[in-house]
Amino acid sequence: MFEQNLSQSEIALKFNISSPALISHWYKAYQQQGMNGLIPEPKGRPSMTKPFITDKPDEEKTLAELKRELEYLRAENAYLKKLDVLLREKKQAEKKRGSLKD
Numbered sequence: 001m002f003e004q005n006l007s008q009s010e011i012a013l014k015f016n017i018s019s020p021a022l023i024s025h026w027y028k029a030y031q032q033q034g035m036n037g038l039i040p041e042p043k044g045r046p047s048m049t050k051p052f053i054t055d056k057p058d059e060e061k062t063l064a065e066l067k068r069e070l071e072y073l074r075a076e077n078a079y080l081k082k083l084d085v086l087l088r089e090k091k092q093a094e095k096k097r098g099s100l101k102d
Contacts, residue, residue, distance in 0.1 A: 001027075 001011050001023070008020040017023065029037035053069050054061065061069070 001008070006014070008023045011017070011023050012020040026038060031037075053072060054065060056065075058066070
C-alpha cells in the first residue's frame with residue numbers, strides 16, 4: 001500500500017478483498033502487535049472437555065481419578081434427577097390444562 005502509494009479501496013480491488021475497512025483493521029493490528037496481531041483469535045465458548053471418566057478398569061485408576069469420576073457422576077445424577085422432576089411437573093401442568101378444556 002505504501003510502496004505503491006495505493007488507497008485501501010485500490011488494494012481491496014487488487015487482492016479481491018470484500019471490504020476496504022478490513023485492510024485498515026489489519027494495518028492497525030500490525031502496527032500495534034506486529035505479525036502476532038494478524039493471527040486470528042478463537043471466538044465463542046471453548047469446547048467442552050471430556051468428562052473425568054477414563055476407560056481404565058477401576059483397579060488401575062488413581063485415588064484422584066476415582067474422586068473426580070465420583071464427583072462427575074454425582075453431578076450427572078443430580079442433573080438427571082432435577083430434569084426428571086421438571087418433566088413430571090410439566091406433564092402435570094399439561095394434564096391440568098387439558099382437564100380444564102373438557
